[in-house]
Every structure is written in C-alpha cells, then in structure tokens.
Amino acid sequence: MTNAQASLAHLYRVFTKPEGQDSKLAQIEQHLSDNLADFLSRHVVASPRSLEDIEQDFSESLLPEQPQFVSEHAQQLLDKLVAHSVNTYSPRFIGHMTSALPYFHLTLSKLLVGLNQNLVKIETSKAFTPLERQVLGMIHRLIFNHEPDFYQQFLHNAGHSLGSFCSGGTIANITALWVARNRLLKARGTFRGISQDGLLVGMQEYGYNSLSVITSRRGHYSLGKAVDVLGLGRNSLIALPCPDQTLDPALVLKEGIAIQAQGGKVLAITAIAGTTETGHIDPLDELADVAEELGCHLHVDAAWGGATLFSRRHGKLLKGIARADSVTLDAHKQMYVPMGAGMVLFKDPDAGNQVRHHAQYILRHGSKDLGATSLEGSRNGMAMMLYASLHILGRSGYELLIDQSLEKAQRFADMIEKHGNFQLTTAPVLCLLTYRLVPQVVQDKLQANPDLAASINPLLDELTVAIQKHQRESGHSFVSRTRLEIQAYPQQAINVFRVVLANPLTSDEDLAEILAEQNRLAETLPQYQQVILACGR
Amino acid sequence: MTNAQASLAHLYRVFTKPEGQDSKLAQIEQHLSDNLADFLSRHVVASPRSLEDIEQDFSESLLPEQPQFVSEHAQQLLDKLVAHSVNTYSPRFIGHMTSALPYFHLTLSKLLVGLNQNLVKIETSKAFTPLERQVLGMIHRLIFNHEPDFYQQFLHNAGHSLGSFCSGGTIANITALWVARNRLLKARGTFRGISQDGLLVGMQEYGYNSLSVITSRRGHYSLGKAVDVLGLGRNSLIALPCPDQTLDPALVLKEGIAIQAQGGKVLAITAIAGTTETGHIDPLDELADVAEELGCHLHVDAAWGGATLFSRRHGKLLKGIARADSVTLDAHKQMYVPMGAGMVLFKDPDAGNQVRHHAQYILRHGSKDLGATSLEGSRNGMAMMLYASLHILGRSGYELLIDQSLEKAQRFADMIEKHGNFQLTTAPVLCLLTYRLVPQVVQDKLQANPDLAASINPLLDELTVAIQKHQRESGHSFVSRTRLEIQAYPQQAINVFRVVLANPLTSDEDLAEILAEQNRLAETLPQYQQVILACGR
Incomplete structure (x- = not known):
C-alpha cells in the first residue's frame, strides 16, 4: 500500500468501524452511561484555572496537518476541554438555566446523530417531519387549547403551520416579530407586501413613520437583536420601567396611544412569561386587552415560563397566554431537553404564510417540508428529544418537576429572609429569585435611615460582584x-x-451551604469591611 | 409512599440512574455502537409507506398524561420513528448533502449532551469558549490566511470576533448580510447607525433609495429569507441568469452600475462557492474586483464548497476567496460533522462589532462571551465536533476525502456520458452533478432537430419527476x-x-446500479412511452 492508500484506509475505518471495547473513547462512553455525576466530578476539575490560562491550550490557528488516533484525541479532550468545562449537572450550579438532564437523552443523542436526519425537508427526514408537527401541535394545544377539530385540520396541513422548532428562544423571538412585521405590512392593491417590497415601501404604503415594539426592562436582550435585524432599529424597542418586575398595562396603553398619535404604529407588545432575570410573569390577560385596543400583535416570550402550563396549580399564572398571537418556548429550559430545542408557536395557522418561501429542489409548492416557514434551513431532529420527554415524563411528570421547583424556590426565599445577613430582592414567582448579602448591621442602619441607600447601595454592589466572582472561582x-x-x-x-432552582437534584442542604459559603466568603473581602465601615460613620 | 411520592421517585430516577444493561435503550445503544450500518438496515424499513400513512402515527395533539417506561417508549421510537426515517448513511442515498459520518461522533454527541454547555457565555461553557474561538481561527486562517501575528492578536480578543458558529448556512448568510448592512449604514454625526435608528433613517442619512444584493439564480434560497428578514424585501435580491451556472462578473458590474446610477446602492455581491444545485463555483477573484469597483461587501456562500480548501489540488478552484469580506461555511456538510455546525467568518475582526449587544446578567462590556456578536443566543458546544474532526482527520485526511469525492463525481459523469440513455446536464466541478434520462432515440432526434427541444423538454421533465418519485418510493x-x-x-x-457524491462509502458499483435502476424504472412508466411517441411523430 502507498501512503495515500493507507491514509484512505484509515479514513474509511472511522466511517465504518467503531473504536474497540477497550479504547479510550469506549471507556468515556461507558463512564458516561454508568454514572454521569461521577464522570463529571472526576473529570471536571474544580481548580481555579484562569480563562487566559485555558486559552493557552487553544491558541494554535494552523490546522493540524496529520491525522491523530481517536484514543489519543479523546484523552486530549478530557484533559483540555472536559476538565475545564462547567459542571452544569451539579446541584450547586444554580446560576443559570442549564441543569441536569434525564439519562435517556444520552442515548437519544447518539441515536439522533446515528440517524442524522435533516428536518428542512421530508426527503431527509420522513417520519421526523410528522413527529415534529405533532410535538408542535401538542405544545400549541397546551398554550392555545383550540378544539380537537382544529388540530385534526391543521396538524399535518401543507398550507399552514402551527409554529417552528428552532435553535433557541432568540431565533423564536426573531421569527415571531418577523411574522408580525410581515403581517402588519402585508400585500394590498399593487403593494406586494414588505416581504417582497421591503420596509421603506411598506411604511409608505401604510403611512407609518415608525414601528415600535413595547416590552419591559426585563425583556430579553434578544428583542434588541430582533428589532435590529428586522430593520426597525434598537430605538424602536420601548423597554418600560418595571420596578415590580412586570410590564404595567396602563403604561403600555399610554405609551402606545402616544406613539400612534404621532403617526407611528405599535407593531407588537412583547410580554414575558418568566423573565430571564427574576422569573416574573407579565399580566398577560390585561396586556391582551391593551393589544386589542392598540390593534397590535401580542407576542409572549415564555422561553422560560411556558413549561409552567404543565402544572394545574401554577399554570394559572399564565392566564391570558391563549390570547397571544405568538409564543416563544424553549424545551431546553424547563423541559429538560438538551440545548437547541427552541419553538415559536402561532395561534393562527395562517400566520407563517407571511414568510413562506420556496426553492426548486426542495420546499416546492404544496410540499409539507418544514423548512418552508422557518427562519433556519437545515436542522437536526431535536424534536425527537422533546417527543420522548413528553412521553416518558408525561404531563403529570412535568407538573411534579415544575411544582417542586417552585416550592424549593419558596423555601430558599424563606431561608434568605430568615438569615440575618441576606436580603431577598425579588421574591420567587417561578423558580427564580434574586437576593444579595447585606450584613445585619447594615440592614439595621438602612432601615433606620433609608436615605443612606444612595451611598450604601454602590458599596453593596461591589460586594455582590466580589462574592459572586470568588464563589464562581472557588468552584x-x-x-x-x-x-x-x-x-x-x-x-x-x-x-x-x-438563582434558578430548576435542577431537581438540588437539595435544601445545597441551598443552605451556598448561603453559608457566601457568608464565609464575604467576611474575607475588603468590600465587606468597606460597607461595614461606611455604616459605622 | 403516596402516589405523588412514587412518581417523584420515578422522576429522580431518570435524572440519576441509567437504564439497566439489558434494557431496550441499552440494546439500541449497543447496536448503534457495534454496527451503525446494520442498525439502520435492520430498523429503517424500505417499504413504501406513504407520508399520510405515517402521519397517522403522529396525529394526537393532546399531551400524554401519564409517564411511560423508558424501554416501552424506546420500542415505540424504533417502530414509529426510526423505521420510517431516511437512511442517510446508505451509500445509495446520494440525493442530498447529508451522508455517513465518522463513528466517533456518536460518542462525542453523548459527551456533548452529558456536558450540556451553553456557548452563549463563559459562565456556562468555560473551556468550550476558547475552543470555539480556536476552531473559528483555524477556519479563518484556512480561508483568509492572515499572518500568524494576526491570530495571536485576535483569536481570544474580547473586543473582536473572527466569526460565529451557528445552526447552519442560513443563519450564517443572514448574519453576514446583517453585518454588511449595519456596516454600510453605520453611525456618523448625529446618526447613531442603522442598528439604533433603523433602516428608514439610515437610508435617508446616506441618501440611498434602494439597497440591493446581487447573486446568481443558483444562489441559495436563504438569501431570499435574508433580504426579507433584514427589511430590504425580496425584490432587492437581484438573481442574475447564469446558463453556465456561475455568476458573470461583467453582468454584475453592469447591473451594479445601473442600480447605483439610479440612486440605489449595492449592499453586497453574494458569490457562491459550490452551488447547492450543481456545485459550481463563481469566479471569486473577478467578483472581488467588481465588489471593489462598486464599493460593496463581498460575501461568499461557501456552505458546501468551503471544505475544498483542505485540498491542495482543488482548493485553487476558490481562488480569490481570501478577498471576501465574509464567508459562510457548514461543517455539517463536507466536514462530516453532525447537523448544526454552521459558521460565518469575517475577514475584518472589527466587523462583528456592528451587531455587538450586551445584557445585564451576561455579555457584559469587556467579556469574552461568544453571544455578544452572534445572531443566536443559547447554543450547544457543536464546535467540539469540528475540533475533534479537524484533529482526528487532519488537513491531509480532509484533503483525501475531498479529492476522492471529486474523482468519484468525475467517474460518475463518465458513466452517464457513456450510457446511451442518459444526458449529463451539468458536469461536476465539485462532487455534485446533474443529469437526466433521455432515451437514445430521443437524443438522436434532438441532435438532428434542435427545435424539437421546446416540445420534448416538457415531456422529459415529466419523465424525470416520475422516475425520481418512483425511485425514492422503492427505497x-x-x-x-x-x-x-x-x-x-x-x-x-x-x-x-x-446527485451529491460526498458519502465516502459510495462505490462505483452503487453508482452503476443507480443508473441501471433508473433505466429499468423508466421503461415501465407511461411518461417514457410518451416521450418516445412524441419523437416518433
């Protein structure tokens, strides 16, 4: 064999032959399967290596020239990458919306890659397309609760769409506002619609001098991206103040009327069901009234909170969501599916037609290809993960997960309030809450003299940053x-x-220890002494 | 235990205990690991079940209420979903850009889900962030080939970005044109830039009455979506005729001059390196000259063809790509990575700053969070898959894969040309080609009397559709x-x-058999008789 032939044989091997049972890769796989928590605790090192230091391991810009043995590379992945990843499974990792996942997703992810379907078209997905439509239908029904007939008519309808799967909440929000924009400036007379003729001509045709999207200051940052990419500009996003963390319908109405009195048009109200920062839910039903009054689209960003609908007890918090025109929901958040399972749902199955597109080789007229109304093109079969979860956990299983997360958040709030040195800054509505460390003596001072807040809060701000940083680095x-x-x-x-208390493995002991650690840490910090000093004056 | 407690215990189990060694899920996993081809050939049934029939299995819109055992559900997935999926691994599935993947991705996909990192921010990804930046740097260097110093300066630079990973070529193309649009209409004087002030104000400020994107009729359909979502409207996409399948620089220049003479502005030329339909490559170097002359952005959609750069011999086909302002590339195409690994690269590391955004809880000023310049928000660590592939295959391994795909396409073209009943309609430049079945007697007639084409081609069109449909359904x-x-x-x-000849497992025998099957199939079809009859007249 020549060298080239030998290399080619090696290449074919990686496509056709699995690594041996004793190989490094097989060992990794076995360990993952047997005990994921143990795998992570053994391989993710808690040592505080700085980012700049880690970057040294990833500083080569020249492509590797020669092939490397799989086992050799697997060891490098463990040492360089896994060792310095974040243990998002840990019950004490409660800072973001990424948590432990059910075990079966490990195997399903392998099946997903083994099948390697592309959901943009039926020719590369077949049963995955009806499966995805069904999952969208189930979530649509959970939100909008139309009659069974409606779903019989539209679930697999080539000319309509109940929504789209997408990589995440950001693409879902952009898609929702894209559809809203195109519906508002739709074709009429000789105007072929904004989709064809563009925003300039569309606004002239309809006689608007501005288009606005109204939300609260807790609106997700993706809304800024959405109005930017859609050509409206970030100034068109009106983020109203919300000291109680929810969007005030009266304020929205007032703002909307003012905008429209000046020749502008409110494109959409974007209400939030579960803000990213505090988990609050806007008053959806009242905002639906306002949207009707303003004649605008109501989008609900329920990326986080949408799963609350699984709970009979807490689902009511989202009262009015069925009146939304569109809803964003992330299955990779409170539905415990791996990253990459966003969804946008439209109440009206005709809505997506405002962005329908075709090509010569796929997405032909009359086809049921899912790509005809999605912002993304090629996509993997992530819907399978949610399909499996919905069946294996069931609605009642999800309900239990949601209920116990909310109860846990309530218990954590109680711990914070009872602890002398902490202050609960926003109470949990869902399983999120915010708080800060305020030494008891400082709390007493502030209570006695509220005017001190102006000078003390900036010092507390520095303390909060310092504690968070040290706690993160201690690992x-x-x-x-x-x-x-x-x-x-x-x-x-x-x-x-x-904090986000979504990990079902997080115990009350974990939470108590997190407070204790923060308390211990704080006392070692100069920022702590500064706050105390400032109050002593 | 109460029922609720029992259910909760069941739920915790799926988060903490893997399925037993003898479980259905473990069996699936073992089969996938041992012999993927065998797994697929045993479980994916070739029987021609219609889509409407499959939809019956996915017609329930009500959520399942009760939990289901994992093994029971696994069996259902096999029966309902896997059985009616598309075997994209098959060497005879040569119709789309989805093909066999190396084995190690099965295990890596499990590791990816086990780690469940979120690449939007360092706090949920840590080493994955530098890894992704390194992979982007390697691909950037492959395309733009800046000096090593450049990469030392910018690879891990908080204020700059060499590009973004994203879910696929569509998002990459949208991101590229978003950046181009925002760069063109950037802040000056009191104008805060289109990103803030929107498209209307921006075009007034710069005095343009239209913005256009020029491409060829082979441009990917995502470009239409891009100009739609960006607010330019689909009419602003000028898709020039290209009977030789490539964009004609002289025609672009003429069109661009005409647009700009009328008060419009050419936003970008989108050249294609590997068209989706035929694999042709636009003359990038000459188009870079035209872009310079028009003063516009040059975007190269190399989603398919970019990987050709791994080949010393064929990489030259993309001469001039280093002059592009932005490039789209999909690792899930000719880099044999699972679905969901798109990339957009920018020559200028400052370009992405035109879309930079911040939030209070992540993406803070000065952070290295990757989400600050990406269109998407939360994303998984797909960059690991490309990182591993680049190391395990090496540049030289990818070169072999590319070279042998191109040679195979050339051999298939020869088979088609030598076969009496087929006509090669576009010759392979990369590993794609197009052809049709034209019975020898019809070819002779057409050669003798070219005017017949007007009436015969529509009949041949019907024949092509019928053959393709029957072949697909026969499985x-x-x-x-x-x-x-x-x-x-x-x-x-x-x-x-x-056809797309990217699957390294496809043999010449497979290709010969595909032609033979089409030939056999054709003779049974009424459309075949019609063409023959029409020529006999």
Missing part, C-alpha cells in the same frame, strides 16, 4: 448576578445574586 | 431533482436529477 457552587431596579429602589439599579 | 436508492437552465437551453428551465 464549589455557582450563582449568577444581574443588575436591576426593585420596588425598594425604583430609581437606583442594584447588583443582585440571581 | 433502494435516492437521487434528488431540481429545475434549472443549462447552456444548451438557456431560456428553457428543465428538470434534472441532482
């Missing part, structure tokens, strides 16, 4: 932080710890 | 079809078979 537990206005300080944004 | 092999103008019929679009 035992993780909370995130954000900056927001709360009712006590409506004019003064403050830094707060932010 | 032994799959080619796709499209409709395009070729040099022989520049004014008359014709239907053609389209």
